Amino acid sequence: MITVEHLAKAVGEDKAPVLQDIGFQLEPGEFVALLGPSGSGKSTLLRCLALREKWDRGNFRVDGTDIMKSPFAGKRKIRREWAYLEQNAELNPNRTALKNVLIGQASQTPLWRMATGMVRSDDYMGAMDQLDLLGLLDKAKLKTSQLSGGEKQRVAIARALVHGAKVILADEPVTGLDPKTAENVLETLRNLCKETGLTVLTVLPIELAERFASRLWVLEDGRIKHDVKGRRLTSQERLHL
Numbered sequence: 001m002i003t004v005e006h007l008a009k010a011v012g013e014d015k016a017p018v019l020q021d022i023g024f025q026l027e028p029g030e031f032v033a034l035l036g037p038s039g040s041g042k043s044t045l046l047r048c049l050a051l052r053e054k055w056d057r058g059n060f061r062v063d064g065t066d067i068m069k070s071p072f073a074g075k076r077k078i079r080r081e082w083a084y085l086e087q088n089a090e091l092n093p094n095r096t097a098l099k100n101v102l103i104g105q106a107s108q109t110p111l112w113r114m115a116t117g118m119v120r121s122d123d124y125m126g127a128m129d130q131l132d133l134l135g136l137l138d139k140a141k142l143k144t145s146q147l148s149g150g151e152k153q154r155v156a157i158a159r160a161l162v163h164g165a166k167v168i169l170a171d172e173p174v175t176g177l178d179p180k181t182a183e184n185v186l187e188t189l190r191n192l193c194k195e196t197g198l199t200v201l202t203v204l205p206i207e208l209a210e211r212f213a214s215r216l217w218v219l220e221d222g223r224i225k226h227d228v229k230g231r232r233l234t235s236q237e238r239l240h241l
């Protein structure tokens with residue numbers, strides 16, 4: 001269970017308030033789409049939850065751990081168990097897609113493994129399975145510098161899944177993908193949410209959000225103005241989107 005209360009964040013030199021009072025509870029297995037006009041704070045919210053931004057205020061509890069009050073254990077938990085996927089996936093361009101998936105992110109992998117690139121042979125099959133699931137089997141041996149933006153994003157998702165992420169925070173993961181590939185990626189994530197209890201928070205276009213997410217949040221004035229489960233948005237709720 002993830003609980004956030006009164007999250008506030010101001011940005012820039014003039015300290016413009018972007019997030020003013022964000023609060024929610026999330027159960028394992030939820031697939032949340034963040035919606036809202038440009039500049040409404042969707043990326044800022046994901047970055048705050050990934051602890052890539054310092055919070056100005058707010059309470060944050062994950063599975064009973066108070067993240068703010070136990071900075072060391074709390075932050076380690078988030079860095080190990082949560083994956084944050086930026087709009088431009090952070091991958092090693094000189095290594096293949098497969099190696100990127102196997103080696104993992106700096107926060108999830110022992111240093112010696114990052115440095116040497118050594119992996120256990122039994123990890124190999126799992127990585128190939130995940131690349132296959134995301135439609136990347138034929139790209140596994142290519143360096144990620146040779147992949148498109150969408151392919152890199154899917155490698156980053158495969159990497160998060162292989163390393164057992166419990167929560168994925170993904171900023172516009174299907175932007176730039178062709179419609180069929182985008183649907184495949186979102187269907188994979190949706191199935192993982194249902195079958196494994198993975199939690200996903202992501203920024204998506206509204207059409208895809210309504211088809212794939214189990215919960216829709218509309219951000220406005222620094223708050224979650226609408227929190228909708230199991231249905232589409234009404235015309236009133238989508239007024240400013």
Ligand SMILES: Nc1ncnc2c1ncn2[C@@H]1O[C@H](COP(=O)(O)OP(=O)(O)OP(=O)(O)O)[C@@H](O)[C@H]1O
Pocket residue numbers: 011012013018036037038039040041042043044045
């Ligand atoms: N580091 C920063 N310095 C100054 N302003 C910032 C910073 N980060 C974000 N902002 C501003 O905060 C506001 C919210 O930005 P954010 O990227 O979170 O919005 P968004 O809803 O994700 O927008 P979009 O849909 O266009 O990606 C914007 O006005 C943005 O310019």
